Amino acid sequence: MGPITSRLATMMTPKGWAALAAALLVFAVVLPVLNLAVPPGSPFHLPDFAVSLIGKYLCFAMLALALDLIWGFAGALSLGHGAFFALGGYCMGMYLMRQIGERGVYGHPTLPDFMVFLDWDELPWYWYGFDNFGFAMLMVMLVPGLLALIFGWLAFRSRISGVYFSIITQAMTFALMLAFFRNEMGFGGNNGLTDFKDILGFTIQSQQTRVGLMIASAVALALALLVCLFVVTSKLGRVLVAVRDAENRVRFLGYSVTHAKLLVFVLSAVLAGIAGALYVPQVGIINPGEFSPANSIEVAVWVAVGGRGTLLGPILGAVSVNAAESYFTGFAPDLWLFVLGGLFITVTLFLPQGILGLLRGLRDRLRGTARTPVAETAGHA
């Protein structure tokens, strides 16, 4: 085996690779065909609303995966990941706004409607460049990444951890929410950015574009999963386990705990930003509500429900909790928050390894092989 193939083999078993390829085939080929090529009358037709829903869930799954990297593997529970998601979303939203051009209500060639409405007569400097897709995508990664770098550096250098880290990240997303609500910030105030027309020249409302965005989300999620797997199976992954175990001892071995956490935090923020950027064109709007502290807490619930420190679990958690939410808000919207709270408590008390832990336990029992879960890479704080 060459060095690259042997490295890939340490990331996943051959079965794992096969499962990933199969999942990609389903989301990037089978489902699009069922939606676009199978006629609506057929029982095999995938309805349009399902495509939008799946696309959204894939973005949430990527956000949960990102949080698991920093929480599940570096032990730092960020309750501000919604902010990175929203920032990525705003960067994408800015690109989409600039694509509107003269088609806005006021027909201004460069200024988005809300700026014309505010009587602004030129584009603020920080909107420059966003008409270029490449630049906007760079910002999708750079803005959340840079915020995480500065914020994380201040926090980890001062050895802020545990609940204090969670609280200051909540404060961060709350402060951003208040800032983005202000009209003078130049991001559309409480209405946010919306009324998008097209992306890369494709009409955003067309079903083909929607399917394209779902495929893009599936591919992005798969790549993000591979990046996370690469990190956690590297020596850095073992340094992180050691940090969770005995942070001080790691320092006396000469590893910078600050740098290790910072790298993972920044990477995680970048992934969250990409997820947000894929989310916005699929839902057609980004507004300051995405920064709401409750959103970030909900992401932590997805991760906990799915199985913290397992990468795969949080993906399952995000999808199943959101599916349950869609279902409940259909007939009993008032009940949903209680269900969510109850779910979180149940999982914390009875399923420390989440859904994934439960599934693995069942599988092992069915096989009759009582493998000890201690051997899993997942650990507890």
Place this chain on the structure above:
Amino acid sequence: MPEDAALTLAEEPQGSGAAPAPAPSPTHETLLYIDGVSVSFDGFKALNNLSLVVEAGELRTIIGPNGAGKTTMMDVVTGKTRPDHGAVSFNGDIDLTKLDEVAIARLGIGRKFQRPTVFEKLSVWENLDLAIKDRRGVFHVLFSRLKAEQRRRIEEILEVIGLADRRHEAAGLLSHGQKQWLEIGMLLIQDPQLLLLDEPVAGMTDKETERTAELILDIARQHTVIVVEHDMAFVRDLGAKTTVLHEGSVLAEGTVEAVQNHPRVIEVYLGR
């Protein structure tokens, strides 16, 4: 090795109070130089004007009653605790009081803690892999893979510390003595210039203690080692120059025999 003086004790008359040993001065062979260091916790002086010189290549044992400041001395050297006064220098002109734990570890000062702390969730092999001498930068750690020669080195150390057949087990499952060995193995594989061992045989059986003494003597052939211990049989086995700490400063220094026969040492420590 500087076996020059059989007795460099502060020859003080018995009961004359705590006259400190004469402050030593560094030579060009000096690796670690602690000069007039004081550390206090809430007014209590854990280290009181402590001065200590360790030559390159030396094996030094440090003894002293509970609370004498032995662990605190190691804390100061490794950057865990900042001294209130005094200087600590390494390798001539590196001022350790200005550096943090990570920087000091990277300079080549390794430490074994009084309470064994291995990474319980990682396997024995992974513990050694983390400790192995290599670049510590975060990007290097992200992309690096073990080289064949490093694998051989881990195998070697596994043999030395007698844990070869438990390499894949979680370190948390080892016995107390085995954890101590694993930690010594981690120090060895780190290959530091200076090793600080805080009570390496605490909780070991006599046989384990004997083996550990052999191991440390072996390590000391190529490294500068400072060992803190209470076990006098073990200290005698090591047969090195010994410093006695008492109430945060040096009470006596010399060969094991000289120190053992020193009346003040007997009074405050050995005679209890």
